[in-house]
Amino acid sequence: MESGPEYTIPRMTAFAGALDRLAAIPSLDLWAPPSPIHGLPRLGAALGGGPRLLVKRDDAIPFGFGGNKVRKVAIVAAAAVAEGADTLLSVGGVQSNSARVVAAVAAQAGLRCVLVANGRRPDPLTGNALLVSLLGAEVHYVETREERAPAMARIAEALRREGRHPYEIPLGASTPLGALGFVRAVGEMAAQGVVPDVIVHATSSGGTQAGLVAGCALHGLPTRVLGISADDPAPSVRGAVARIIAGMGPLLGVDGEALALARPIDVDAAHVGGGYGVPSPASLEAADLFARLEALFADHTYTAKALAGLVHHIRCGAFTAGQTVLFWHTGGQAGLFA
Ligand SMILES: Cc1ncc(COP(=O)(O)O)c(C=O)c1O
Structure with a gap:
């Protein structure tokens, strides 16, 4: 678990009151957050150094085999x-x-x-x-x-x-209401003392990314969110994410269209390979590295594709040595037993 300085959450005045509205939205009490955050030193070293790598373990959420859902x-x-x-x-x-x-x-x-x-x-x-x-x-x-x-x-x-x-x-559950779970998750991460330069995660129906992007905007974090598509082309995922963020507006009492424009919606669809659920050489290699170096499991449909994207960007030097990159593990490990 990362320990860092107490993080005081700054608020963007344009969206004032949104976090108070969020706090009042009911949620079933299924588990006790936070999910753990820790480093990935052996994976980082195997990829030749580069950025500091962290993982947020939503795969370890203890309810119902866990995961972002x-x-x-x-x-x-x-x-x-x-x-x-x-x-x-x-x-x-x-x-x-x-x-x-x-x-x-x-x-x-x-x-x-x-x-x-x-x-x-x-x-x-x-x-x-x-x-x-x-x-x-x-x-x-x-x-x-x-x-x-x-x-x-x-x-x-x-x-x-x-x-x-x-x-x-x-x-x-990728409705504006459901995606608020990930706006909350960004607050959870900041309260753990972790504010990465980049979050990398698997994206598909768009709810996770919508929550992460809106969450970074509403919590005033400078973090860039990079969704690696598991299936659809980038423009279609971006459109879905923007619509979900816009739909959060009425729930949070803010201008949803403005919220959707507050941060870039970055989607990389170059790692889908042969298609949804079809492992690619890069996703197989990434899942192997994850397991053999960090004892973590990636499913072939979502998280291994996202890891293939992460590995690719690190090998290309897209992230610098001084940066912190957090891989948000969205779960899905039950799929390994399909
Ligand atoms: C394990 C896993 N990771 C990532 C995703 C993508 O999340 P979202 O549908 O919110 O984009 C899903 C679901 O589609 C998933 O099951």
Whole structure:
């Protein structure tokens, strides 16, 4: 764990009051933050020195096998409970980390969970699909990504007709409300005494990056946030991140459009390789280095691609020796058992 000077959080006057509004937004009490931060000295040395490397261990969040989705779903599910929901619905791939966290939250809150997954049911069940089944969620399988949201809407409608109270959680819980979990996480990191020059992380549906970028702006940190795409091209991820940040405006009582423009939204989509979930030579090498030098695990869909980006940027000399680069480990390790 990094220890540093007490960090006093400066506030940007344009967004005054936003952090007080954030503090008042309910969240389920699933775990006790912070997730640990520590150095990656052997990885840094193997990459030839360069910047000081740190890792923020959201993979070590102790609820439901952890990961970035715990931060988002904790807030979204609190809204569902406040509305009197009796069923949580969500969507994702068969090995969705997000769907696993929704199922875990539902189990702990005593709610029913219905998931729509695109792809084929693994036989035998593996990875997140196995965990979701252990958690007691009901899974409806569809063939394509496009069929997921309409199927969830149909199931929600049918439940309403039965007199139940379903609450729909979109892909990755990447709504403005869910992304506030990462605005909070930036405050958590600063309170640990760590203000890196750069944060590098895996990005996909955009909620994590939206929270990190808006969080750095709202907490007045100079940190640059670099999202490494797991699938979509950079303009599409950037657009999603900007829309999510803009949507935080009404929740925080500030101008969301101005907040979305307050910081650059940096997305690097050069490390997707053969596609979503397909390991590349660079992501395999990066995951090997992570495990063999630091005893940390990266999944092939998200975090190994992000690490491939980190390794690439370090080898290219994109970060200087005096800089601190924090790899935000977003979890996903259950995918290694898929
Ligand atoms: C392990 C992991 N890392 C990163 C991401 C990307 O996060 P986001 O969807 O918020 O962009 C996801 C989910 O998509 C994930 O499961």
